[in-house]
Amino acid sequence: MKAYDGMYIDGAWRPAAGPDVIEVVNPADEQVIATVPAGTVEDVDAAVRAARAALPAWAATPPAERAARLATLRDVLTARRDEIAETVTAELGAPLKLSQTVHAGVPIAVAGSYAELAAAYAFEERTGNSTVLHEPVGVVGAITPWNYPLHQIVAKAAPALAAGCTVVVKPAEDTPLVARLFAEAVHEAGIPAGVFNLVTGLGPVAGQALAEHPGVDLVSFTGSTAVGRRIGALASGMVKRVALELGGKSANVILPSADLARAVNVGVANVMSNSGQTCSAWTRMLVHRDRYDEAVELAAAAAAKYGDRIGPLVNARQRERVRGYIEKGVAEGARLVAGGPDSPHARGYHVSPTVFADVTPEMTIAQEEIFGPVLSILRYEDEDDALRIANGTVYGLAGAVWAGDEAEAVAFARRMETGQVDINGGRFNPLAPFGGYKQSGVGRELGVHGLTEYLQTKSLQF
16 A cells, blocks of 8 residues: 655645645455545645635636647647546546547547647637737646546546636546546646646545635536535536536437347447446437337446456445436336346445336436446437437436437437437547536537536737
8 A cells, every 4th residue: 555645736745734644445355555645625625725825827828838738738638648547447447448549548539639629729809999818717726536437537637728817636536546647747747836726635625625725716516416516506606617527317319220139239339438437428329119128138237248348336435326326226226137236246336237117207317327337228209209308307418329320310319418428329529518407517528518517818909
C-alpha cells in the first residue's frame, strides 16, 4: 500500500491542511491499495486562491500557445497510457483491455481535440458595427465522478484550459489515483503554476466547499441528479454558472424493421460495458410485441457470455444498491431471465450480468437509474407507444434507435427527448456534444459546444 501526500496546488505538491486520509480500495479483491489526503475547506480555499491568481496571465495567453500546451499534455498522456490503464484497473476494477481502450484512450483523444479547437476557434468575431469577444468565464470548480475517472477530468479541464480558464478539480474519493497522475502530466506538460489544481477529498467537505466558494465562477459537476440539484441550489444563491451532467435511463428502441440480432447484441454489450456504470447506458430495451420473445431469448443468451468479462462494481455500497434494485424488480413482477442479485465470485464487489423481461414502464427498474449491469426489456404496441415509453422518465441523456431504413430511425430519434441518440449503432464521436434533457442535466460537454460552456461574451460597439 502506498500513502500519497499532498495536494497539487499552485504548481507543486503541498501538504494537506488536515491529517485525515481516504483509503483507496481495489474493487476486485477488496484490498486497500493506497491512501490520499482528505482535503479540507482550507485546502480548497488555497487551490481556488491559486487559480484566481493565475487567471489573468492564463486568460491573456494567446490561444495558439494554450493549444500548444494542450497538445503537449496530450502527448504526455499518450506516453503514460499504460500507467493510466493500470491505475484505473486497480482503483475502479475495470478490465485492463477496457482501461486501455476507453479509460485511457478516450481522454487522450479528447485532450487532442481541444488542442485543435483552441487553435481554430474564433475568440473574436464581427457582427454589424460590433466586435464580439468570447472570453474565459474565470475559475472553474470541477467535481468529477468515479465511473470514468480520467475522461471526466479531461472533458472538463481541457475545454476550460482551452478557453483560458483556470481550474480546481475535486475527483471522486473512490478513484483519486488517476487524478493525481493527471496532475503530474499537467506539470510535465509545462502548464503554468496555478492554472490547474487538484484537491482530493470527500464530497460533503471538499466538494461542497468548492461549489460554494465565492472565488469559483462556474461549477462543472458530473454525478447523480440528487447531488446535482444540491450543487445547483448552492450555485444559484451566488448567481454562479453551472454545468451539470447527471443521471440517465436511456431507451434502446428497436423498430420492427431492424436487424434484431445485431440490435440486441449491441444493446446488451452497451449495458454491460464498464459493469453497467455508465450514465448513458441503454438500460431500457424497447421491442415490438411481435418480436419480443425472440429479443428476450437473444438478450439472455448474450448476457450469459459476460459473466467473466465484466469487472466488479466500484465499492460495496454500490454493489448492495444494485442488488437492491434487482430484488425490487423481482418483487414488482419482472421476470428474471439472466443473472440475479448473487455472484459466483468469492471476492470483489461483483454483480452478475442481469436481464429482466416483462418489465412495464411504471416499474422502479424502468424508471430509476440502477448504475449496474442490469437490462430491462419492455414491450411496445406501435411507434407512438414506443415513443411514449422512451420519453416516459425524468431523464433524457442518451438513447439508440434501430431500423432497417436509416431515415425511419432518424425520424423516430428526432422525436425523442434526449441529448444524444445513436442510429443503428453509430460510433462514439468525441467532437459531438454530450449532455441531457430534463433532469439529466444542464449544458454540454465535448467538442465546440463543450468549449463554449467555459466562455462568456462581450460586445464592443464602434
